[in-house]
Amino acid sequence: MHPVLIVDDDDALRKVLRLRLARSGFEPFVAAHADDAIQMIESRTCLPHCILLDIRMPDRNGLDLLPEVRRLCPTSPVVMLTASADIETGVEAMRRGAFDYLIKPVVKEQLLATIRKALSYRKIQIENARLEAENREYQENLERKVHERTRELSRAHLQTVAVLAETIEAKDPYTRGHCNRVRQLSTALGRALELGRVELRTLEYGAILHDIGKIGVPEVMLNKNGRLTEQETEVFRAHPVLGESILRPVDFFRDCLPIVRWHHEWYDGRGYPDGLIAEDIPLLVRIVAVADAFDAMTSARPYRSALSLETANAEIRSGCGSQFDPEIGAVFLAREIWKLLDDAESTGSD
Incomplete structure (x- = not known):
């Protein structure tokens, strides 16, 4: 009890x-x-x-x-x-x-x-502390043992990230599973672009947490059946900055901060919150931007039905060079990255 x-x-x-x-x-x-x-x-x-x-x-x-x-x-x-x-x-x-x-x-x-x-999060934090203590103890031992503990620790951190993602999605039932699908799409696209192991891990955690700032957006706005007002849009567009400020004190998430803050930036500079252009937007952020947009288009929202796979692909294609990095968008389409989603997490356009 x-x-x-x-x-x-x-x-x-x-x-x-x-x-x-x-x-x-x-x-x-x-x-x-x-x-x-x-x-x-x-x-x-x-x-x-x-x-x-x-x-x-x-x-x-x-x-x-x-x-x-x-x-x-x-x-x-x-x-x-x-x-x-x-x-x-x-x-x-x-x-x-x-x-x-x-x-x-x-x-x-x-x-x-x-x-x-909260109790699930506590359990994971206690397990993290235990594994971190064991990891320190084994640092001087055989490399094989250290590697095993490190892998366990990584899985425990991923569980922590998953609990935070559930906290986000609990506020918006229409996007349930969105963070996990963006994770799968982003990491599959990252592998297609031949990213290294460390970059892929950062990409995975950042993709899961990209919308953490929505914790600060009222649920009535997230579930609104219609267009947001100008004032509501301003509040919604603050969520990347809020997300960054929430995660910044946690050193483990430091490398994920660019993804959280800039996943709504556009390749041509018309995005938010900072209006970054082209290569000024980090590579991992440009990858998540494509995955996030694709899943958003192929998922139902309160104000519209899910777009078909064909329509979503056409939108990605037409957005290359404006909203998306053209090279990343081209790889996404050419490799048919959406086919790599788990069956249980497939989009609404199957």
Whole structure:
């Protein structure tokens, strides 16, 4: 049974959350004040596997409390609770180390799904730490053993990336599986372009995480059945920069940052957020741009049906030299890269 610590000054909300978690098989602990929560953790009255932390409390701001909680419980994901629908509040919480955030009133299904994802993330982080410790221990041993541990560590990191991708896609059911398909298309295209092993790994992780900034885009916009307003478009176009800022503090993802920030740049300079042109856009980013656009076109959206394979290929062809690197687009079409998708992840244009 997983212990979950609820820190919120609202008596009614604490009771509701406690009851919901208890009925769902968790072991809830509650604290009305920040100092109470710290005392419970330090005295080992509660050793939480996950923490629900209110941002606005009368005695202490949850954002200011977050670093202390993370120090005391480094492997316990923290989910912030906020009554504000302000995107920046949630993004700032994640910048400071929160796993996710929930907007009050908290929907039961969303609460339980978020906690389960947080616990999965915790399990992977603990496993990562174990494998990293073993990796250090074996560094002086035989090269074969070191290689085996390194491969295990890479798989564990990929699992971490997959959990983050699920967090993105949970906000937009129409793009479920998108990150994984972009990963498969990008790595297949990278192999066709004869990239090295290290570049392929960076490409794989970056492709999965390219839309991480959509965590900061309201779900109502992601699922809107129609064109976005000018203001909504401005918010949406901020997601590459938000994604980069979320991942920047994590050293492991450093090489993925260009993909996250620039995957919406166009070869002719008409993209965003920085208007890069041609070779100024890194090679891995130009690869993901083709894969991302192809999967977006061949997947259904709230405002349109999936395009046929023929139509999508025609769009890629016509976009070579404007939206896409012409050489990369040509390889994508000539090698029929879309055929390398797993059957379970095939696009809607089969």
